[in-house]
Amino acid sequence: MDDGLRQPTLLADARALVPFEREQLVLSVIAPTFNESKNVPELIERLEACLGHLVWEVIFVDDDSPDQTAALVRQIAQTKPYVRCLQRFGRRGLSTAVIEGIASSSAPYVAVIDADLQHDESLLAQMLPLITSRDLDLIVGSRYINGGGMGQLSSARQAMSKFATRLSRLIMPFDLTDPMSGFFMAKRQSFAAATPYLSGAGYKILLDFVASSPRPLEHMELPYEFRPRLHGESKIDAMVLFEYLVLLLEKTVGRYVPLRFFLFCLVGGSGVFVHLATLFPLKALVPFAAAQGIAGLVSMTSNFVLSNVLTYRDCRLRGRKLVTGLLSFYAVCSIGFLANVSFADMLYERGYAWWIAGSAGVLIGSVWNFGASSIFTWKRN
Ligand SMILES: Nc1nc2c(ncn2[C@@H]2O[C@H](COP(=O)(O)OP(=O)(O)OP(=O)(O)O)[C@@H](O)[C@H]2O)c(=O)[nH]1
Numbered sequence: 541m542d543d544g545l546r547q548p549t550l551l552a553d554a555r556a557l558v559p560f561e562r563e564q565l566v567l568s569v570i571a572p573t574f575n576e577s578k579n580v581p582e583l584i585e586r587l588e589a590c591l592g593h594l595v596w597e598v599i600f601v602d603d604d605s606p607d608q609t610a611a612l613v614r615q616i617a618q619t620k621p622y623v624r625c626l627q628r629f630g631r632r633g634l635s636t637a638v639i640e641g642i643a644s645s646s647a648p649y650v651a652v653i654d655a656d657l658q659h660d661e662s663l664l665a666q667m668l669p670l671i672t673s674r675d676l677d678l679i680v681g682s683r684y685i686n687g688g689g690m691g692q693l694s695s696a697r698q699a700m701s702k703f704a705t706r707l708s709r710l711i712m713p714f715d716l717t718d719p720m721s722g723f724f725m726a727k728r729q730s731f732a733a734a735t736p737y738l739s740g741a742g743y744k745i746l747l748d749f750v751a752s753s754p755r756p757l758e759h760m761e762l763p764y765e766f767r768p769r770l771h772g773e774s775k776i777d778a779m780v781l782f783e784y785l786v787l788l789l790e791k792t793v794g795r796y797v798p799l800r801f802f803l804f805c806l807v808g809g810s811g812v813f814v815h816l817a818t819l820f821p822l823k824a825l826v827p828f829a830a831a832q833g834i835a836g837l838v839s840m841t842s843n844f845v846l847s848n849v850l851t852y853r854d855c856r857l858r859g860r861k862l863v864t865g866l867l868s869f870y871a872v873c874s875i876g877f878l879a880n881v882s883f884a885d886m887l888y889e890r891g892y893a894w895w896i897a898g899s900a901g902v903l904i905g906s907v908w909n910f911g912a913s914s915i916f917t918w919k920r921n
């Protein structure tokens with residue numbers, strides 16, 4: 541990267557380039573964590589080494605990790621007041637963790653970094669003088685520009701990341717070489733301006749930020765080499781991919797239809813297949829009405845399971861609540877079915893074409909099922 545600017549290689553340079561009072565809090569570093577207790581102490585030490593000349597803080601946003609990451613952070617924070625812990629309960633999500641971490645900070649600049657030591661924290665000392673002196677909104681750590689790299693990431697993961705980067709062009713207002721990067725620094729005000737429009741879905745908070753900002757962001761990229769994970773496990777799984785699709789849908793289809801409703805209808809569509817696939821073999825074994833009834837129950841159950849895992853993944857029912865939720869879902873859908881049939885019948889009686897009457901019935905039934913189940917089954921609006 542040749543940006544014509546003096547690159548601060550020494551800490552003294554960095555301090556000289558950051559126009560803040562000695563006592564003023566300049567930077568909040570947000571580190572989302574889930575089971576990172578083995579990495580936290582090392583990350584704090586490394587941040588101290590590169591930011592120690594500034595007034596800064598690190599906020600660990602932990603989703604109640606079973607390995608007691610939050611307790612460890614709090615213990616360290618007792619002697620290091622620049623270390624903070626924001627512990628969340630009953631939910632998961634890297635993007636929402638970052639959003640809430642940033643919302644809890646008051647520094648004029650924020651940085652987001654993985655807690656697993658895979659990002660090059662020493663870059664923060666370069667980012668800060670650049671973002672202030674150039675009055676930028678955003679500096680992104682990129683693995684895809686000269687000097688950066690994917691490290692030892694498996695070729696399958698590299699290919700996935702590149703594919704996801706290509707897909708991101710659907711929603712990106714400007715080109716970034718590495719919108720999948722979880723490593724960036726931003727002006728807090730610029731992030732705050734985008735906050736009301738953020739999707740919060742999944743793990744790609746940088747892409748969400750860039751796609752949700754009400755105005756184009758003044759930005760630049762700096763290279764870094766992605767390091768291998770030293771301790772702990774990656775949280776990348778099929779759900780991460782699904783969440784990425786949700787983010788893309790939210791920023792495209794979601795502009796016109798609430799995404800949860802869209803997902804609810806997709807799941808409902810899959811229920812039609814489940815229904816027919818159950819009905820087909822059953823009708824040879826039992827009377828048609830019984831087969832239709834059983835198929836209805838099976839498809840409602842599969843709709844419930846899929847909605848619980850996908851559409852309402854953030855307030856997923858577990859244990860005993862799964863059973864009461866299923867019963868309330870049956871009740872809600874039965875009323876929806878009656879509404880569907882009676883509305884369609886009324887339209888048909890009034891002379892509307894069969895397909896208009898039928899579709900209107902399905903729409904009324906779906907809207908009812910969606911609204912009522914989100915209130916009674918998953919207890920939200
Ligand atoms: N608060 C919170 N943090 C999370 C969650 N999922 C992942 N993280 C943290 O986000 C950071 C990145 O997660 P990783 O699983 O390492 O994902 P990655 O770095 O993209 O993938 P790997 O290269 O496989 O490690 C780590 O600090 C995780 O602890 C979550 O649901 N909630």
Ligand SMILES: [Mg+2]
Binds near residue numbers: 654658769774
């Ligand atoms: Mg990682």
